[in-house]
Amino acid sequence: MLSKELYKELAExxxxxxxxxxxxxxxxxAFDATAAMPKQTPDLLVTPRTTEQVAGVIKLARQHGVPIYPRGSGTNLCGATIPLERGIVLMTLEMNKIIEVDPENLTAWVEPGVIIQSLNDAAAEYGLMYPPDPGTVTTATMGGSVSMCSGGLRGLKYGVTKHYVIGMEVVLANGEVLKWGGxxxxxxxxxxxxxxxxxGEGTLGIMTKLLVKLNPIPEARKTLLAVFDDLDKAGNTISAIIRGKIIPATMEIMDNTTIRTVKKFTNADLPEDAEAVILIEVDGYREAxxxxxxxxxxxxxxxxxxAVIAAKTDEERDRLWLARRNALPALAQVKPTTVLEDATVPRSQITAMLRAIRAIAHKYDLPIGTFGHAGDGNLHPTILTDVRDKEEMERVHKAVDEIFAAAVKLGGTLSGEHGVGLGKARYLPLEFGPVGVEVLRWVKEAFDPHYLFNPGKVVLRG
Ligand SMILES: Cc1cc2nc3c(=O)[nH]c(=O)nc-3n(C[C@H](O)[C@H](O)[C@H](O)COP(=O)(O)OP(=O)(O)OC[C@H]3O[C@@H](n4cnc5c(N)ncnc54)[C@H](O)[C@@H]3O)c2cc1C
Structure with missing residues (x-):
């Protein structure tokens, strides 16, 4: 229980x-967008508006020995915002100013509560865009997505969030304000x-301002839908396109389970019988x-x-991308619980990873819909289940263990874009070994020795 004194001081x-x-x-x-996670209500929710207020909250929390959980829109997919040890949830949604768009330097300064699409709208007035493009672009905050290093649909050509963040202001665990980059x-x-x-997933400090790079909006785009009657052929095509030295802005895959589900719930114009489709978008100068x-x-x-179908109009193009963006929301409607992973492999191993997921689905008798940013090697195998079914959940956990093991064995990683949070912290030794995990702990404890920020996430107490 928090002391009344802390409440009074925060209210002041x-x-x-x-x-x-x-x-x-x-x-x-008590929860975020992640399924099958423990729920825990915090003791308090605070919504500061300035850096000074954030620093004040941190100083008070520290004096009272109470943890702080930074939160944007709560759309992360690894339980990263769950206040496991109660304490204070610090929500940034009121810190939502676009401070500056600078067309001469192709940069923007924003506060952490700015929604990604709002930055895109402001940048578009100068013919610019902010390339990182998670499926939640209209709901997720800049602070949350920088903290998660979000990827998204344009990662193949444009990279992910870390390629765009060039400066920031952060309030540290001792309440001091750090300014870095430029x-x-x-x-x-x-x-x-x-x-x-x-x-950093909110475990090292609280970001109060962000400086990001912007890109010119490409002059033209073209979207293709390639239809396959065989999943392996789809996987091989992705490697063939990369080998062919074409770098599309986006190259996404949906398997048959995902296609049928998206079609059922959104009436999208997708070929129901296809084993897989690949959506490809190229952008740049019109001739190119x-x-x-x-x-x-x-x-x-x-x-x-x-078949390969090219979108003829902007409306056709938008409908195809909406179908892809609806993959997860549609799959989430099939069963009460959707366990989504984002194990990622080198692109040359996409077919092997698709095969491994199919074998795991078969072995544990689980429906797994697979979609994702295949051009980045980043697949989202999505297990459709019911958290109340204990026997089935045991099979789900074993399947998840095997998905991670398969990705790491193929030279991949536990997470291409969704981060570690609560869900993947225990798997880190698989990828980093004991030395790597220990180094992560050194970093955490150098910035936050008392585990004030987001305890229970990424680095667990030793
Ligand atoms: C349907 C759906 C589709 C998605 N598609 C994608 C996708 O394509 N690619 C992708 O990468 N992700 C995707 N995501 C995951 C999610 O949208 C992103 O991780 C998102 O960017 C998180 O933003 P948020 O504002 O919701 O952050 P939150 O979930 O609120 O927080 C995320 C993390 O950031 C920390 N944090 C928040 N603000 C700050 C701050 N100011 N300082 C320090 N730490 C802070 C929190 O403590 C937490 O650890 C998807 C999620 C859903 C539900």
Missing amino acids: LLGKENVLSEPEDLLNY KTVKNVTGYDLTALFTG VEREAALAEEICGRSGAV
Whole structure:
């Protein structure tokens, strides 16, 4: 139980309306978008508006020995915002100013509660865009996505969040404000702390301002839908396109389970009988786009696609991408619980990983829909289950263990973009071994020796 004194001090700092303590106000913060995770309501929810207020909250929490859980929109998929040890959830949604879009330096300064799409809308006025593009672009915050180092649909050509964050302001565990990085294209002065906090999952400090790079909006885009009657052929096509030296902005795969489910729930224009489809989008100057699209189409045909359909209008294109963005929401409607993973392999191993997932689904007799950013080697095998069915959940856990083991064995990683959070912390030795896990702990304890920030996530207490 928190002391009344802490509540009083926080209310003085932030105003009573920004400190919620009633159980019904706190219920929504017991969980996030991750399925099959423990739920825990916090003691308090605070919504600061300034860096000084964030620093004040941290100082008070520290004095009272109470943990802080930073939170944006709560859309992460690894239990990263669950307040496991109660304490304070610090929500950034009121820190939502786009401070500056700088078209001369192709940068923007934002507060952490800015929704990604709002930054894109502001940048579009200058013909610019912020390339990281998670499925939650219209709901997730910049702070949350920088903290998770989100990837998304455009990772293949444009990279992920860490390739765009070049500076930040962070409040540290002692309440001091750290400013790092800047607008220069090059900057190798000192350790790259900006890179360290990016992907820090709220365990190292609280980011209060972010400086990100912007790109020019491409002049033209073209979307192709390649249809396959065989999953292996789809996997091989992805490698063939990369080998053919075409780097599409996006190359996404959906297997038959996903296609049928998306079609059923959204009436999307997808071929129900296909074993897999690949959605490809190339972008750039108009002439280059036409040439790349023709080459991609030719490679798909040569690699065994039964059809390759090009979107003829912007509406057709948007409908195809909406179908892909609806993959997870649609799969989530099939059964009460959706266990989604994002084990990632080198692109040359995509077919092997697709086969491994299929074998695991068969072995544990579980429906697994697979979709994802196949061009990045980043698949999302999604197990459709019911957390109340204890016997089935045991099979689910074993299947997840085997999916991770298969990815690591193929030279891959536990997470391509969803992070570690609560869900994957215990698997880290598989990828890093004891030395790697120990080094992670050194870093955590150098910044946050008392585990004030987001305890129970990424690095577990030794
Ligand atoms: C349907 C769906 C589709 C998705 N698609 C993708 C996808 O394609 N690619 C992808 O990468 N992810 C995807 N995600 C995951 C998720 O959307 C992203 O991780 C998202 O960017 C998180 O943003 P958020 O504001 O919801 O953060 P939250 O979930 O609120 O927080 C995420 C983490 O950031 C920390 N945090 C938040 N703000 C701060 C701050 N100011 N300082 C320090 N730490 C902070 C939190 O403590 C937590 O650890 C998807 C999720 C869903 C539900």
